[in-house]
Amino acid sequence: MTNWSKRIATLLATTAVMIGVSLGTGAGTAAAAPRLTYQSSWYQSGKSVVVYLYADGNYAGYVNWNADPVGNDPGDALRAHDDTADGWGVYGSVSEPGWLIREASTAGHPSPYTTPWQTGNLTEDSKFTLDVCLVKGSERVCLYGYFRVTS
Secondary structure, three states, rough: OOHHHHHHHHHHHHHHHEEEEEEHHOOOOOOOOOOOEEEEEOOOOOOEEEEEEOOEEEEEEEEEEEEOOOOOOOOEEEEEEEOOOOOOOOEEEEOOOEEEEEEEEEEOOOOOOOOOOOOOOOOOOOEEEEEEEEEEEEEEEEEEEEOOOOO
């Protein structure tokens, strides 16, 4: 084998080893994000809702928008509840185009955990979008624009 042939063979072998190392290094055990499904329960004549969240078919928690006061629960209020210690938190937000009105998140709390009500008076009968998510770090699995709620 000539000197030139040896160099090419060495280069090809080194390249093959480096490709194998880079492919092996990238192979992690990260779990895929769960498939998010829901069931909703509307009340107060369709102004308020509890959205029950399921991760891969397993109950994860809920997001609750309460338009009007009921008993000790305030009106114009949002809360989230995480029921499962699976590493995913529960997040909900109420918004209108260009404005975040309310948000509640269980991220960073051990489950089970329910956030305090996020409250403040809003103009009566205003329409908002309720978005619900499962969150883990910067990762989100969400249902955007599925729910229209009223103050």
